[in-house]
Amino acid sequence: MPKRAFITGITGQDAAYLAKFLLEKDYEVYGAYRRSASVNLWRLHDLQLDGKVKLVPMDLLELTNIMRTIQEIAPDEIYNLAAQSFVGISFDQLIYTTNVNAVGVAYLLESVRTIRPEARFYQASTSEMFGKVQEVPQNEKTPFYPRSPYAVAKLYGHWITVNYREAHGMHASSGILFNHESPLRGREFVTRKITASLAKIKHGQQEVLELGNLDAKRDWGFAGDYVEGMWLMLQQPTADDYVLATGESRSVREFVETAAAQLGFQIAWEGEGADTKGIDRKTGAVIVRVNPAFYRPAEVDYLLGDSTKARTKLGWTPKVTFEELVEMMVKADMDRAARGELEHLNF
Numbered sequence: 236m237p238k239r240a241f242i243t244g245i246t247g248q249d250a251a252y253l254a255k256f257l258l259e260k261d262y263e264v265y266g267a268y269r270r271s272a273s274v275n276l277w278r279l280h281d282l283q284l285d286g287k288v289k290l291v292p293m294d295l296l297e298l299t300n301i302m303r304t305i306q307e308i309a310p311d312e313i314y315n316l317a318a319q320s321f322v323g324i325s326f327d328q329l330i331y332t333t334n335v336n337a338v339g340v341a342y343l344l345e346s347v348r349t350i351r352p353e354a355r356f357y358q359a360s361t362s363e364m365f366g367k368v369q370e371v372p373q374n375e376k377t378p379f380y381p382r383s384p385y386a387v388a389k390l391y392g393h394w395i396t397v398n399y400r401e402a403h404g405m406h407a408s409s410g411i412l413f414n415h416e417s418p419l420r421g422r423e424f425v426t427r428k429i430t431a432s433l434a435k436i437k438h439g440q441q442e443v444l445e446l447g448n449l450d451a452k453r454d455w456g457f458a459g460d461y462v463e464g465m466w467l468m469l470q471q472p473t474a475d476d477y478v479l480a481t482g483e484s485r486s487v488r489e490f491v492e493t494a495a496a497q498l499g500f501q502i503a504w505e506g507e508g509a510d511t512k513g514i515d516r517k518t519g520a521v522i523v524r525v526n527p528a529f530y531r532p533a534e535v536d537y538l539l540g541d542s543t544k545a546r547t548k549l550g551w552t553p554k555v556t557f558e559e560l561v562e563m564m565v566k567a568d569m570d571r572a573a574r575g576e577l578e579h580l581n582f
């Protein structure tokens with residue numbers, strides 16, 4: 236009998252890579268999508284997984300739906316990847332974000348405890364929980380200080396997972412993952428916004444790249460590497476919490492510079508004290524303009540992860556370097572721009 240994995244948030248970035256990873260390990264993979272007028276399966280398509288994942292409609296806000304789904308699938312492993320995952324919007328949609336990212340985890344855990352307590356459970360926790368810098372680098376013992384409604388809700392998801400492990404003996408692990416990106420990243424996140432915008436500019440489909448805080452620093456890895464870490468956590472005899480990170484941190488500005496260099500672009504920075512005059516289009520310089528509209532009410536300035544525990548206990552190690560990641564994303568967006576697939580996107 237193949238093992239049965241159940242992934243929530245199957246239309247998202249991580250779920251696509253995880254589904255591919257698990258299918259290659261001969262798992263039977265079930266994926267929950269939420270009903271909408273147009274369910275978006277482009278990521279599964281991109282990884283050539285059409286028809287390979289068994290799709291089930293399930294919303295994290297609907298307890299009865301969750302209970303029936305767990306009953307029907309009877310999964311061996313559950314990966315809770317569903318979330319309102321965009322930090323920026325969580326300041327405007329705080330109740331919704333709290334319901335999905337916090338209460339939704341409780342619905343799911345309680346359903347598993349009641350119906351399928353032997354299943355192993357993975358919760359998608361986040362480096363955003365570290366928030367305001369307390370210490371650098373951050374590991375499993377670093378105190379949390381969330382800086383957004385997203386991160387506050389995720390902190391509940393993290394602790395309730397720990398609590399179900401300790402109170403009910405469930406095999407429930409929380410992966411505290413630092414930013415991980417890919418060509419399948421949602422376009423509102425800064426890395427993809429940069430690569431898609433620069434690709435459009437290269438193809439004459441966009442004039443300017445507008446960004447918020449250029450000085451924020453993130454520990455960026457490749458999503459495909461991180462899903463292996465999720466799986467490894469559920470293969471351990473006992474459940475635990477683990478940080479997954481590359482151990483390198485770059486600013487948003489450095490991400491722009493790296494991507495621009497790969498495209499042979501010079502950058503003309505605008506705004507925030509930059510000299511806005513004398514940008515000569517003939518030089519081919521690309522205008523990157525700071526627009527305060529993209530600032531956050533409270534920012535996370537500096538994330539740098541220490542994943543020694545995962546490296547030692549799980550034998551996990553990220554393989555794709557920062558430069559390779561940027562290159563992979565730039566190439567994918569250049570191909571998409573050439574096919575006219577990005578033209579309808581506004582950033």
Ligand code: NDP
Pocket residue numbers: 243244245246247248249250268269271275293294295296315316317318319320321335359360361362411412413414415416421
């Ligand atoms: P995505 O935004 O790409 O995917 C999120 C998924 O959650 C989508 O499939 C979305 O469905 C689904 N979803 C949202 N609301 C609900 C709901 N009410 N019921 C059911 N499903 C819902 O995120 P990622 O793949 O990047 O991230 C996966 C998880 O890991 C998330 O929980 C995220 O918060 C967390 N995380 C991500 C990191 C990263 O760097 N990528 C780092 C650390 C943690 P739909 O398509 O319908 O919107």
Ligand code: GDR
Pocket residue numbers: 320321322323360361362363412413414415423424425426428445446447448449451452453487529530531534535
């Ligand atoms: P993050 O990712 O908030 O780290 O959350 P995002 O790419 O949105 O922001 C990273 C940093 O870039 C700064 N920034 C901008 N961000 C966006 N989106 N758009 C801009 O124009 C822009 N300009 C500057 C931000 O202020 C921020 O400092 C991601 C998500 O995947 C979460 O779900 C996950 O938990 C964390 O990573 C780890």
